[in-house]
Every structure is written in C-alpha cells, then in structure tokens.
Amino acid sequence: MSDKTNENLIAQQQDVVISVKNLHKVYTVGTERVIALAGVDMQIRRGEICCLFGQSGSGKSTLLNMLAGLEKPTTGEITIFGKRIDKMTETQLADFRRNNFGFIFQSYNLLPALTALENVEMPLIFKGAAPETRKKQAIKMLHYVGLKDRIKHKPTQMSGGQQQRVGIARAFVARPPIVFADEPTGNLDTHTTYEVMDMMSAIVKKRNATMIIVTHDDEIAAYGDHIIKIRDGKIVEESWRDASTAAAE
C-alpha cells in the first residue's frame, strides 16, 4: 500500500458521516423468522449521494429505516456523526432526527390539512423557530423548488410532481446535513422524475449535504456517487461513480 493511498484512506475516514457495522435485522412473523438484513457493513461520507439499490424485498428500505432511526437493529452498530443511534431512546432519536435529518417519501407524506407553506414550515416549527423567520425560509425554499404560485395550495390541489417538490422543500428547509429519500420518484412519470432528481442532487451538492436514496430504478441509481447494491439482506456490490473517489479505491 502506497503512502498516498494511506493518506487518502485517513482523509476518507475523517469524512465518514455514517458508519454501519455488522448490521442484522430479523423479523418474527408468526412463528417464522424472516431475515431482512444479514450482516451489512458500510460507510457513507459527507457530500455523497448514496444509492441503496435493489429489488423489492432485498432489505434496502429496512436499512434506510434503521439509518434514520425509525427501526431498531437486531444486532450491529450504526454510528452517525460519532453517535450510536442504535442505542438511543425514542426521545433522543426524535431530537436527533429533528436536528440532523430530512426526509423525502415515495408517497410524499404531506399533511393534507395544511398548505404547501405550512407543510414546509413544519420542521422549523418543531425546531421552535420564530414565526417570521420560518415563514421567510419556507417561502424561499418553495421559490427554489419552483412552487412560487402554489404556496397557499393544499396537497390535494397539486399534482404528484408538485407535491414531491413540496416534500423536497420540506426535507431541505431546515438545512439538515443528511437527507433520506425512500423511492422519491416511485409515483412520478419519467419527465418529472428527472426534474425531481436533478433538483435534489443540485441542492445536496450545493450544500455539501449527504443524501441516501433507496431505489430499484437503474436510472435513479445513476444519480448516485456511491451505489450499494443489496440482495437478500446483504451488500452484493459497491461502486463509486465519481473519478476522485474512484481514485481513492
């Protein structure tokens, strides 16, 4: 191993924001045990767009849920920003999510009773931001995603693409360092899919944030800098698209 590769490795490790060690998840369905994850080890670095790529039932969504602290692993360690989130309580996890994570869902998961603006404000409200500040930030974010004219609209008055753009605005408005996206374009047509993906990638790159995308779609996976292919609860292939990261390998 050359000195140069060594240096690169160290730099790489300092930049690691998510680190997973020997992660297992076993569900008990009735009397049957279903193994969803069978020993996953991986690292995700700052600024990366990481794609968890696999067929449905491969365990990729389970992995995402555990990274986001929505589900507890059976065994194994998940460390994010140096904190063991698998050991946190519900209350600590809520605080951790509020301060570090943004979420984008396949089914958008907007609150139907609230307007686009109110939905985008939500994470800021949870953070206790002052009404004026959060309104300003939310409007700015809605402008950015191109929904200037839809600020007062309810989710039901918007198309799927528009709703997902509200979702993106909500995910990024509080400037989280990590954003999780679970099949973000699953309900969108091809044209809108590219629009949404371009938008998400652009914000992540601009902010040097980290994004983890779960998908079964090759074309989405193509947006990733770091692609992790999962099958039957195991990582079967890991690749880096970027030239600089490729050099580090």
Added chain:
Amino acid sequence: MSFLDILKMACGNFLRRKARTLLTVAGVVIGTMAVVIMISIGQGLERGYTEQIQSWSSLTQIEVHQSYGGDADEQKYLDDELIKELDALEHVEAALPTISRYGALVKGREINDTGIIGIDVSKLQYYNLELDNGQELTPEMFAGSGYVIGYRSVFNFYNPKKGWGENNSPYDDEGNLKELPFDITAPESKIKLVFDTGYYWGGGGSKPKGYNVNCVGVLDRTNQGNYSYSVVMDMKELEKIYAKYAKDAGIEEDKDEKKNKYNSINVQVDDMKNVTAVQKEIEALGYNTWSSTEMLEDVKEQMGMIQAVLGGIGAVAFLVAAIGISNTMVMSTYERTREIGIMKVLGCRLSDIMTLFLLEAAIIGLMGGVVGLVFSYGLSMLMNMLSDSGMLAMFSMGEGIPISVIPIWLAICSVGFSTLVGVISGFYPAMRATKLSALEAIKNE
C-alpha cells in the same frame, strides 16, 4: 415547538372536524349543566333555610339564659351586673336586656292579648326593629308610653264574647298577608293597656283600669321574629306602668323573681364568625346560651350532604361526557395516525405530541364548561322566574327566595372542573398517540 404553535395546531384540528367536536362539546355542556344546576338547587335550599332562620332571629345574636341546677348560693341572675360583664366582652356590640309582661290592649269592647316587651331604648339600634312604613325608629319616639306593635298583632283585636273572627287572620284566602285593618297609630283609636283580662272574659269584678299607651308605629311585615306578635316599649316606661298597676291591684312581686331584673338578655355580636367564641365565654360566666348560628351550622351540614348527593347525580352526566371526550380523542388518534407518524419522523418531540392531544381534550372540556355555565345561568334564571310566578312554587322555600343559586365559586369551579376532566379524559388518547410507531404510521396508505 412553542406552546402557541401547539395551540394553533390544536385549534386547526377542531375546525377540521367541526361536527364531531360540537357533539362532544355538547356532551360536556350537558354534564356541566347537570352538576351546576344540581348544586345550585342545593345552594338555593341553603340560602332559603338561612334566610328563614335569619327572619326568626338575627344570626349575630346570642340568647343568654339562667343556668339552673347549680349551688343555690352561686345562682347567677340576669341583672345589670351581667349586662356590664357582657358589654365588656370582646366582639360584643351590645348586651340587650328585655323584660316581658303579659297583658292586653283594649279597644272599646275588643281586646288583644299580647306579650309586652320592654327594651333598653338607649341600645335601640341593636334590637333590629324596623317600621313597616319605612320611617326611622328613634329612642325619642318611645318617650311618654310610646310603643310599637308587630304587624300581625294588629289583626288580633277581638271581642271575647263573640270569639275569634275571620278578620283576625292576617292572611287572606289565598294565603297573602293582608293590609292593616285600621290605623292603630291614630290618636282616636283610644287603645289602652290592661294587665288583667279576666273581666272581659266575663270573669266578673270591676272593669280593670286601663293605662294610657300610645302607638308610634307598626313593625316591618317581613319581621316574623321575636317581636312580630308583641308590643314593644321602653322598659322604664313599662316598669312605671306596671308599678302603678301593682300598686292599684295590691300585688307584691316575688323576691326571687326580683333578682332577675330582666326576663331575657340577647347579646349582639359584631360578626357571625365570632358567635361561637362569644357563646363559650358567656357559658364560662355560668349561663346557658342559644344562638341560631348553632342551628344554621346544623342546617349547613345537612345541606352539604344534600348538595353532595345532588352533585353526585350531576356527576354521572359528567362521567358520560368524559367518556365522550376520551372516545372522540381515541378516534382522532386513529384518523390521524399518519399525521402523527409524519410529525414523529420529522422529529417532533413526543412531549409536544402529548401536549397537543391533552390540549385538544382540555379545549373541549373548557368550551363545554363555559357554554354549560352560560346555559346553566339561563336555566337557573328561568327556574327562578317560574318559581316567582308560582309555577314551581312547590319547590320554593318561600316568596322571593330563589330555587337555584349559582355562587361565583360554583361558576369558577365548574369551568375549572370541566377543563380538568377534559385533560384527564385526553390522557389515554395522548399516551396512545405518543406510543404510535412512526414507521407503521407512515406505511399505512
């Protein structure tokens, strides 16, 4: 999340489900009304009894009696010495002695048997005497054999040979108090006072000497207490007249009787709350005492029990309302599972979710309490109006006494209580909301 944001969110949720919120609130309204009206009736009863006792005798007066059965040498008497002692006690405004004689007012052939009560006119203000015509009674009016007479007593003039007539009842056929039959204060009524009425009953002998007395007023018709069937005059004047009579008739007074200068002594206390303490002090002097405060305390105790029972009946309606709130809120957590899940995923504090649900339940309780209280006031007024017009007379304690009374403490407590019940009812649904799995919640489509 700031409290204001949670409050806004809670209110927003109500507006989304107006019909159900209103129905749940209606339940609390009925519950609140049941409790408030029930207790207000108890309060009305208590007020009625209190006023009744008050009309018999003042609540701040203590009757002082001789205590018998002790050592004969140490027998205490109702005399001037005692008056001095009593006047000196703390919280005592005045010791009010009275003497009483039995006699009759004579008007032509008609007589009016009556007790004649002599009072100390220098303490007139404490005897609670008011004139029916609203004129102020002054000690000067009693000078020169002046007397006042109870309203109902004016009706009691009758001819013993003819017997008691319809005119002698102070009430008409419908049970209302009649106006006075004649002006007793007019000089031409020529009423005299006698102490021996045997002659008028056909007892023979010569016609007894009548003494000149002068009626200066009729006592307030609402006074049904000690003086309502009596003649009241200055005790010095009464003594003078009686002494004349005793001399004329050759009567000698009993010596022991003489030691009791007064027939009764009442003590006027400055405040109702001091009555019991003063009573104890007087008893320590070696006398027996009685006050209507004692009676009132018994009545209050009984009323407390009645109110507790009535309130308990109302509380059943409240319990049903509380279950209604719980039900609504549990339904709400089912409906809002997804919403709660999204909030949790986005990092909303569990305590904020808890607060949100408790607040929604508390608002239902508060709204129900306030509206229920307003309705209760309305119903209470209606009941009292019906009672005044005689329709609910069977429940009424008497004229002008309301059936239902809502004191301010009851108003405040009922709203506070309904809010509290709301919070308690919301507790289980709120716990349920915080325990929802965020992941399950957002999965359900």
